[in-house]
Amino acid sequence: METQPPHAGPFAVGMFSAGDGPAFPGLVRDDRVLDLRTVPKLWAGPGEEPTTRALLGRWDTALPLLHAAADSLNDEHGERHSLPALRVHAPVEPRQILQSGANYRTHVIDLALAHEPADGRPAERVRAETAAMMDRRAAEDLPYMFIGLPSSITGPHDDVVIPDWCAKPDWELELAAVIGRPAHRVPADRALEHVAAYTIANDLTAREAVFRRDMPEIGTDWLRAKNPPTFTPLGPYLVPSAFVGDPGDLRITLQLNGEVMQDESTKDMIFDVARLVAYASQTVRLLPGDLVLTGSPAGNGMHWGRLLRPGDVMEGAITGLGVQRNQCVAEGA
Template identity: 75%
Template sequence: MESSPSLAGPFALGTFAADGPAFPGLVAGDRVLDLSGLAPDTRALLERWDDVLPLLHDATGAWRPLDGLRVLPPVEPRQIFQSGANYRTHVAELAVAHEPAGGRPAEQVRAEVAAMMDRRAAEDLPYVFAGLPSSITGPYDDVVLPSWCTEPDWELELVAVIGCPAFRVPVESALGHVAAYTIANDVTAREAVFRRDMKEIGTDWLRAKNAPTFTPLGPYLVPAAFVADPQDLRVTLRLNGATMQDESTKDMIFDVARLVSYVSQTVELLPGDLLLTGSPAGNGLHHGRLLRDGDVMEGTISGLGSQRNRCRDER
């Protein structure tokens, strides 16, 4: 098989639909092979990943042109876990953006935040919260901006997709539980992140992150075997053609292995579960330009393909 454009490796997995029911498919170049004979969906394939992956290299059958198929979210997860404040430059930018007018100088804020991140890294304390599968939408579908949301923002992120279940796994073996990687845009209602009515509660991720369509996912699941180093990928988001995010995953405070291990100490990660690894620098809050009706977001991660989503005001 020839490599698909912009994808690492000879093939990837996705979920597709035409006139009938959705089906799992093997995508290579501009064609798709229906895999519903192997399993009803991609999550079922991930549940047998060690057995399935060798079969995909030699898969045969009637190929269909990719053009004309609707590309759906590549997997339906049971659980979603999201890492916050995991890119050094991003955390510093947010701290400066949230500093009140007339407050501390930007360089002082950055120095204090850098010291805080060094402490977190030394103490091995990632910050992870849970998301809802109902927020997921397709890689080319519209993102609907709720009428109540006044500060919608983008956050393009690398996603680790679990294959073999993981419970209390050490860092050294954690990547062995990652079957594939994909892309998510973790759209955020910035005004809802911090509870103004009771600061002691802290963050309100339910309202800030989980509106319908707030998590464009995909386009595909690229097998981890084809991704040489998840800590050396370029994350780029363009808004109406202008580059807003352009950062390497090298800037992560906690790498993918540490995140998988950390989450698995509390819960069992299951096949198809998603672990969003955090947003790099360049969000709208930093640029002073948040999402509006008609905006087009184009997100790319090297080797994982691209997604394109138009924003639509629900009003």
Template identity: 65%
Template sequence: MAKASSPFALGTFAVGNEEFPGLVVGDRTLNLSDVLRIPGSVLSLVQDWDAVLPRLEALAADSSRADWWHLADVSVRAPLRPRQIVQAGANYRTHVIDLAVQHAELGPGRTEEQVRTETAAMMDRRAAEGTPYLFLGLPGAVAGPYDDVVLPGYSEQHDWELELAAVIGRRAFRVDRESAADHVAGYTIVNDLTTRDLVFRRDMPEIGTDWLRAKNAPGFLPTGPWLVPSSFVDPGDLRLTLKLNDEVMQDESTKDMVFDVAALVSAASQVVELLPGDLVLSGSPAGNGMHHGRLLRPGDVMTATITGLGAQRTRCVAEET
């Protein structure tokens, strides 16, 4: 089971049918529902983040308590259930450049190197002058970090997309980029699964993308294991690694982002009132299944890690008919 490498983190756990918010230190967790005046879920903690954080710091530093659970003795759920999910697309330079090459018509007058150079210049202009490409996901897609992923039988083109997610800790509405990071409580891991043949509407090509059908099947957003407070995380210098059956498929730094987390939060807040507990996903780096020509199959196991945020392990299973 994954451990938090930060001084402490938050998670949601279950013993039998009872769920509880837990403070994670090393390989142990403290049931915060049993601690006087601590609210009853991670979402409720985040809703009162400025007041709760000092209390969590004090509890994490208290080595005298004996009422800790070992992580091996509890089940790990998604760290929280967000009310809103904002997702970013086309936000890693290398990923976008690889896609441009994949879809380009190459020939004597147009080489792969030319396409890469042109696309890199376009990404530079976009970073300097443009805005992020954002869309919405549904909370119903959220699953735990070790849950099985059911691959819907209506397609055989399901793909992985490892992403860093920011967890909002203060209401954010029309905040500027300079102050946006102050509205982030912490960070977690998500794997934003996508059904590739449903991304574009073939019956209405002029409409464009259909993210509802492509990304929101039950369990298509494995989340966690932990919510790590933002003071322990540098979101601009993290390593994202996804392995499929122990073979590395994605391995990139968040330094490759076109728009950093602060820019994404700020851009989303210009339209959406971001609430405590909401997730803002930051896009996925190069190396998804379409790039490798290998999509998910029943029996596959995905292991996903981001520096300091723990690890997910999810097994793919076929949908029962």
């Protein structure tokens, strides 16, 4: 993968640990990390657990303090670490994960073609019908969203454990919007005001578990297909939205063992970040630290006919958000 800057803007925030010590919130600038527990103005008091989720809960007041902390990294105050010496954890523990499916035009067409229709329709007809379906969904403002579990999250450099029952594990690199201000029934033209930051999520899927063969009429089984432990590598950092620029013009790239599998722009999204956040908020009260995953572009394993195996290494990057690297291991290995 080509060399990318660690993140956009002057700093990012995340969760880190040194040795066997507890995880702590840190501010990343270049190759240094400031322990944010040593910046007392950020925290409500001694009884508050210092986490990035707590910062997101007061993001409007925390962000100027983070800017000041970044500017003072060369001062003598505060505890500093070398980034290579730290373990990088998932950058936030969300209460809720809202996930978007079938949100990239090329990806949806690829999946429709991969699941060859039993009625023998030619590929061009399948492609045209799928494109018409997406145009209809966009016009009717109907994203497809479902709920993920926080217990599936793992760190950006941790192993991904393939369950012993999972025969078809697949990768799905995605842009994740991180909520700051609570959002309930917000319109699309105000939705981005509630997005504090962005990060990277790899929303792995057990493809054989998506559709219940014993109950085809009931639809998809996202519980089993999406939520085993470690199936959502997250991070490395939370990059403030002001540093990211247009979330509808970012490059998403995933390499498998050094070979590019996904390489697409978020321009290919059917529903942009604002519409997804607004749509989710019509039903759910989104809370600080919650994630809105925006769907995965073309280039998944189903398209390539090559699914994940123990020993595989996935390396994913999104413009301005850094790089995550995860190795696959078999359960019990």
